[in-house]
Amino acid sequence: MTVVTKDLTAGMELGGDVINVNGAKLLGIGTVLTERHLAILQTWGVESVNIKGEQPEGGDPDQGLRGFSPEILKKAEDFVNRRFRLMSQSGGPVKTIKRLAIQRVAQRLSQPK
DSSP states (O other), X not given: OEEEGGGOOTTOBBSSOEEOXXXXXXXXXXXXXXHHHHHHHHHTTOOEEEBSSOOXXXXXXXXXXXXXXXXXXXXXXXXXXXXXXXXXXXXXXHXXXXXXXXXXXXXXXXXXX
């Protein structure tokens, strides 16, 4: 489940590696977050991470897209839509992959240059 960095708390377990914009691994899958880890994530400008656990029933699938400006989201959506233009949009997995791609692109667009 993707969680926005500001909503993380110590004790949560990472469900995937945290990679910075340069491709370096900041924290590995299975890391149990501490206050120091939370500070590292904020210092590196990480917007959201994958936390181990199931998506709650009725959970908001767009939670990871919150916190981005409308301009950044529009640019990210346009970029991803160009990449997915030849794919069928009817399947659930494609929608999920597109949403995650938009989130990743928005993260990169919001990073200081």
